[in-house]
Amino acid sequence: MNLNATLVGQIAFVLAIIVIYFTLRFAKRGAAENLPLVGFYALLLNFILPPAGWIYCWYWSRKAKQRRMA
Secondary structure (H helix, E strand, C coil): CCCHHHHHHHHHHHHHHHHHHHHHHHHHHHCCCHEEEEEEHHHHHHCCHHHHHHHHHHHHHHHHHHHHHH
């Protein structure tokens, strides 16, 4: 298996797109007031510092769950 920088970059890009999608989906369920801003923050966080993007996605998933329970 040949693991090079191009393959790693492609995998990171696909994972970032998936996390951005789920962040927007959870934010929509969590009744975010400004969905484009949430998308922009998710984009920045996922491409600058991926673990921060994952935490941001987790934040919106928790907020969506709390809203459904209330």
